[in-house]
Amino acid sequence: xxxxxxxxxxxxxxxxxxxxxxxxxxxxxxxxxxxxxxxxxxxxxxxxxxxxxxxxxxxxxxxxxxxxxxxxxxxxxxxxxxxxxxxxxxxxxxxxxxxxxxxxxxxxxxxxxxxxxxxxxxxxxxxxxxxxxxxxxxxxxxxxxxxxxxxxxxxxxxxxxxxxxxxxxxxxxxxxxxxxxxxxxxxxxxxxxxxxxxxxxxxxxxxxxxxxxxxxxxxxxxxxxxxxxxxxxxxxxxxxxxxxxxxxxxxxxxxxxxxxxxxxxxxxxxxxxxxxxxxxxxxxxxxxxxxxxxxxxxxxxxxxxxxxxxxxxxxxxxxxxxxxxxxxxxxxxxxxxxxxxxxxxxxxxxxxxxxxxxxxxxxxxxxxxxxxxxxxxxxxxxxxxxxxxxxxxxxxxxxxxxxxxxxxxxxxxxxxxxxxxxxxxxxxxxxxxxxxxxxx
Amino acid sequence: xxxxxxxxxxxxxxxxxxxxxxxxxxxxxxxxxxxxxxxxxxxxxxxxxxxxxxxxxxxxxxxxxxxxxxxxxxxxxxxxxxxxxxxxxxxxxxxxxxxxxxxxxxxxxxxxxxxxxxxxxxxxxxxxxxxxxxxxxxxxxxxxxxxxxxxxxxxxxxxxxxxxxxxxxxxxxxxxxxxxxxxxxxxxxxxxxxxxxxxxxxxxxxxxxxxxxxxxxxxxxxxxxxxxxxxxxxxxxxxxxxxxxxxxxxxxxxxxxxxxxxxxxxxxxxxxxxxxxxxxxxxxxxxxxxxxxx
Numbered sequence: 249x250x251x252x253x254x255x256x257x258x259x260x261x262x263x264x265x266x267x268x269x270x271x272x273x274x275x276x277x278x279x280x281x282x283x284x285x286x287x288x289x290x291x292x293x294x295x296x297x298x299x300x301x302x303x304x305x306x307x308x309x310x311x312x313x314x315x316x317x318x319x320x321x322x323x324x325x326x327x328x329x330x331x332x333x334x335x336x337x338x339x340x341x342x343x344x345x346x347x348x349x350x351x352x353x354x355x356x357x358x359x360x361x362x363x364x365x366x367x368x369x370x371x372x373x374x375x376x377x378x379x380x381x382x383x384x385x386x387x388x389x390x391x392x393x394x395x396x397x398x399x400x401x402x403x404x405x406x407x408x409x410x411x412x413x414x415x416x417x418x419x420x421x422x423x424x425x426x427x428x429x430x431x432x433x434x435x436x437x438x439x440x441x442x443x444x445x446x447x448x449x450x451x452x453x454x455x456x457x458x459x460x461x462x463x464x465x466x467x468x469x470x471x472x473x474x475x476x477x478x479x480x481x482x483x484x485x486x487x488x489x490x491x492x493x494x495x496x497x498x499x500x501x502x503x504x505x506x507x508x509x510x511x512x513x514x515x516x517x518x519x520x521x522x523x524x525x526x527x528x529x530x531x532x533x534x535x536x537x538x539x540x541x542x543x544x545x546x547x548x549x550x551x552x553x554x555x556x557x558x559x560x561x562x563x564x565x566x567x568x569x570x571x572x573x574x575x576x577x578x579x580x581x582x583x584x585x586x587x588x589x590x591x592x593x594x595x596x597x598x599x600x601x602x603x604x605x606x607x608x609x610x611x612x613x614x615x616x617x618x619x620x621x622x623x624x625x626x627x628x629x630x631x632x633x634x635x636x637x638x639x640x641x642x643x644x645x646x647x648x649x650x651x652x653x654x655x656x657x658x659x660x661x662x663x664x665x666x667x668x669x670x671x672x673x674x675x676x677x678x679x680x681x682x683x684x685x686x687x688x
Numbered sequence: 689x690x691x692x693x694x695x696x697x698x699x700x701x702x703x704x705x706x707x708x709x710x711x712x713x714x715x716x717x718x719x720x721x722x723x724x725x726x727x728x729x730x731x732x733x734x735x736x737x738x739x740x741x742x743x744x745x746x747x748x749x750x751x752x753x754x755x756x757x758x759x760x761x762x763x764x765x766x767x768x769x770x771x772x773x774x775x776x777x778x779x780x781x782x783x784x785x786x787x788x789x790x791x792x793x794x795x796x797x798x799x800x801x802x803x804x805x806x807x808x809x810x811x812x813x814x815x816x817x818x819x820x821x822x823x824x825x826x827x828x829x830x831x832x833x834x835x836x837x838x839x840x841x842x843x844x845x846x847x848x849x850x851x852x853x854x855x856x857x858x859x860x861x862x863x864x865x866x867x868x869x870x871x872x873x874x875x876x877x878x879x880x881x882x883x884x885x886x887x888x889x890x891x892x893x894x895x896x897x898x899x900x901x902x903x904x905x906x907x908x909x910x911x912x913x914x915x916x917x918x919x920x921x922x923x924x925x926x927x928x929x930x931x932x933x934x935x936x937x938x939x940x941x942x943x944x945x946x947x948x949x950x951x952x953x954x955x956x957x958x959x960x961x962x963x964x965x966x967x968x969x970x971x972x973x974x975x976x977x978x979x980x981x982x
């Protein structure tokens with residue numbers, strides 16, 4: 249309905265007819281993704297079909313823009329996640345955490361946040377959350393007599409995992425598909441060619457500052473009755489030591505991932521992050537560490553198709569001038585507040601990205617917002633990085649990211665808990681990002 | 689016959705399950721108990737499912753299994769499942785995935801052969817609607833949800849009779865209130881009403897309400913038939929003709945000590961959406977359980 253109305257209204261001044269039609273698709277896609285009246289792959293197909301039917305691009309042009317290294321990366325990283333999680337490395341992880349933190353609850357919380365953040369900066373947030381969840385739940389289950397007495401502890405531990413993983417995903421390009429989408433845009437638009445280490449140099453300090461701040465926020469939001477988890481830790485140790493020493497396939501899994509990581513660090517500029525991720529998947533399959541049937545069953549193909557379509561739409565927003573027109577219009581509005589828009593521009597980009605990521609999905613947000621932000625002027629590097637990083641501020645809603653959904657599926661955290669802790673996390677993250685963007 | 693009982697939680701669904709099973713027993717119906725867990729965003733379905741599979745390796749049940757286990761224990765305590773099934777305990781290991789967001793477990797029943805427990809995730813209305821379509825249920829039994837809108841939507845969109853177990857108190861003495869008029873669904877409602885009255889061993893109050901002082905031939909015939917059926921079934925009953933707004937009269941008569949059984953509206957769904965219907969209006973405000981027969 250919205251699409252039909254927009255189509256019948258004449259295009260505003262300053263935008264080409266193709267650009268306006270691209271914006272119609274953007275608006276329709278955002279509405280359909282938020283309210284989910286039709287399946288997500290259907291939204292993806294609508295984007296692709298409409299680009300051709302509305303005369304924005306030829307069929308071959310749409311097909312070319314649909315597949316990129318960023319989409320390869322998203323596909324590869326989802327498959328790597330399945331391969332890694334399947335090996336049962338969560339038990340090893342549990343032992344590592346407990347050795348580091350001991351049995352004091354506050355230390356365990358910091359440990360959960362720090363380890364989730366560190367790991368997710370390399371292997372993606374939902375992989376880490378999936379591995380940390382059983383560890384966290386074992387502690388929760390063994391620390392109280394009923395659900396009521398452990399409610400705050402459950403929220404504290406589960407949010408430490410989810411928010412720690414979300415924060416960590418900004419640390420390196422491979423932390424999340426959205427980072428790769430933004431890198432792809434910057435390279436495609438001829439604005440910058442950033443290496444893996446350059447990204448880490450900029451983003452890791454944010455992560456390191458956020459870890460203790462997040463621990464403080466979560467502790468004071470969900471202060472638990474249980475200050476020592478002695479018995480729970482002991483039971484966790486008993487559970488994980490049952491698995492015995494590390495097996496060959498676990499060692500091989502880690503070695504292949506180290507190989508992939510080194511590939512990302514040293515060769516991604518030449519080969520691409522996506523291709524290296526696919527090389528990892530190839531090795532896991534070839535060594536028989538995972539079966540194709542399992543990869544196929546546990547990979548969210550619908551999301552991959554949607555991200556491909558969103559990236560295609562983003563590229564056409566740039567090509568048709570739609571992104572420039574939206575950016576220009578936004579800047580003109582900002583100038584009504586102040587002639588110097590440098591700070592307002594930054595805040596608008598970051599806060600808008602942060603909010604949209606809580607409603608859409610982080611990668612879809614960057615795919616759509618990215619081309620607009622990169623056309624807003626100012627330092628494109630700062631704007632691009634800040635937007636990609638702000639897309640990790642998925643703290644406010646259950647649907648914000650798979651990590652939020654995974655902890656919610658445990659039935660131990662309520663929807664209202666996300667807002668209780670999330671708004672503090674959101675403001676803290678925006679301020680830390682502002683500080684680093686301006687002074688680092 | 690096939691009954692679907694939708695339960696929400698261990699804390700609040702005990703009356704729904706108790707009443708549902710009592711009615712199902714009277715009908716000798718096959719029973720399916722369904723729990724619908726929260727909707728998983730499409731962006732996260734694979735990741736959530738995969739995480740839950742991992743958690744099962746750590747001996748954690750997937751969320752919702754504890755509700756099914758509670759339903760199993762309830763069935764066992766009330767002898768709805770066979771002693772061998774009870775002895776074997778809740779068979780969580782035989783919970784079979786029968787769709788992306790649906791899994792089920794089969795139990796051997798005593799009153800009827802099959803008792804199924806189903807776990808689903810998603811939008812509750814969409815999931816129950818799908819379950820009714822899939823299982824071809826005759827009656828869907830739901831709790832009197834605090835969210836009145838949900839019960840309202842279920843009645844509108846589910847293609848089976850709906851029993852809303854609203855504010856049921858097991859210590860209260862109930863009668864059965866059966867509004868009778870010349871609508872298409874009244875004969876079926878009378879049949880169902882007789883069975884429910886037998887199940888709870890209660891008296892039936894038949895009521896025919898007209899907006900004017902005169903009662904047409906259709907109303908009189910329907911009420912005579914209803915009385916005849918009650919007499920034949922040996923159910924204690926009385927019949928009253930009243931004048932006034934049917935919805936108001938039914939609500940007032942029902943109070944909080946009746947189980948209302950009435951036929952569904954035959955109005956066009958679109959018209960019903962905008963203007964409502966008698967059963968919907970009664971259901972929205974009444975303070976007692978209500979069965980709307982389709």
